[in-house]
Amino acid sequence: MGRALAGALLAAGREVTVWNRTPGKADDLVARGAREAAALEDAIGASDLTVACLLNDASVRETLAPVLPKLAGSTLVNLTSGSVRQARELAERAEEHGVRFLAGGIMAVPPSVGTPGAFILYSGARDLFDRVAPALEPLARPHYVGEDPGFAALYDMAALSGMYGIAAGADHAVALVHAEGGDVETFRREVLGPWMEQMLPLQVAGADVSGTVPAEYNPGMQATGLENMLSASREAGVATEQEGHLRAQLWLMRRAADTATG
Ligand SMILES: NC(=O)c1ccc[n+]([C@@H]2O[C@H](COP(=O)([O-])OP(=O)(O)OC[C@H]3O[C@@H](n4cnc5c(N)ncnc54)[C@H](OP(=O)(O)O)[C@@H]3O)[C@@H](O)[C@H]2O)c1
Numbered sequence: 001m002g003r004a005l006a007g008a009l010l011a012a013g014r015e016v017t018v019w020n021r022t023p024g025k026a027d028d029l030v031a032r033g034a035r036e037a038a039a040l041e042d043a044i045g046a047s048d049l050t051v052a053c054l055l056n057d058a059s060v061r062e063t064l065a066p067v068l069p070k071l072a073g074s075t076l077v078n079l080t081s082g083s084v085r086q087a088r089e090l091a092e093r094a095e096e097h098g099v100r101f102l103a104g105g106i107m108a109v110p111p112s113v114g115t116p117g118a119f120i121l122y123s124g125a126r127d128l129f130d131r132v133a134p135a136l137e138p139l140a141r142p143h144y145v146g147e148d149p150g151f152a153a154l155y156d157m158a159a160l161s162g163m164y165g166i167a168a169g170a171d172h173a174v175a176l177v178h179a180e181g182g183d184v185e186t187f188r189r190e191v192l193g194p195w196m197e198q199m200l201p202l203q204v205a206g207a208d209v210s211g212t213v214p215a216e217y218n219p220g221m222q223a224t225g226l227e228n229m230l231s232a233s234r235e236a237g238v239a240t241e242q243e244g245h246l247r248a249q250l251w252l253m254r255r256a257a258d259t260a261t262g
Pocket residue numbers: 001002020021022025053054055056058059060062063079080081082106107108109110
């Protein structure tokens with residue numbers, strides 16, 4: 001991801017200095033005009049805007065601890081995935097060292113960085129975001145989600161939860177078709193794709209904070225349907241571990257049906 005981010009900045013004609021724990025992974029970026037810093041301290045001093053994108057919060061903590069004081073007066077943008085608490089804690093440590101800080105959540109995969117449709121969530125001080133957004137624009141459309149530094153991580157994780165729910169459903173669907181001798185490619189193209197496209201906006205709009213199900217959705221009927229799907233999955237021999245999304249919905253529908261019938 002770091003390579004994709006740096007590449008997008010280079011493509012926009014920006015001056016870029018890169019650093020990676022294992023040296024020599026940036027040859028393609030160097031060939032495109034980036035400067036590879038031999039030491040992290042050199043990269044930190046190269047600009048008043050530093051973008052971090054490492055594996056996880058632990059690697060960011062470990063890497064930044066010795067250089068955080070040197071970032072004083074400059075801006076640090078952390079695009080590493082992590083939790084709400086981790087983002088808030090890093091923001092506090094940055095503030096203690098006089099570092100202006102934005103937390104980010106990348107809503108893109110490396111090939112889509114810098115392309116239309118990709119966006120990055122940012123949280124932290126609004127005036128700082130307004131100031132640095134033009135510099136960050138080449139990465140992906142900057143989207144501000146609030147002063148609380150934890151909010152970029154919050155929305156990132158919640159959006160990923162939605163995505164993995166879809167992935168679980170799609171994987172289970174093709175496993176079922178495959179197990180019963182169906183043609184997976186035809187199913188994918190002619191059935192699953194069009195069906196998902198039709199339903200996705202309804203599912204997003206209908207996702208309910210309280211976990212309740214409106215009566216017009218007929219939760220009793222849906223619970224029966226979900227039980228059928230679980231039986232079909234069992235008959236086909238699909239691994240029960242792949243049924244988690246069906247069980248989650250069955251739990252909700254049964255609860256809603258029980259509430260409706262008193
Ligand atoms: N890839 C995606 O599709 C995607 C999408 C959205 C968000 N993200 C987020 O972007 C971040 C980076 O993902 P990635 O795809 O680039 O992962 P990756 O390919 O596994 O790269 C991890 C990077 O972190 C560095 N690193 C790991 N441990 C380190 C440590 N202890 N100290 C210093 N550097 C360390 C690695 O350096 P070495 O080369 O030295 O190992 C490498 O540069 C993650 O937080 C991920 O969740 C990724």
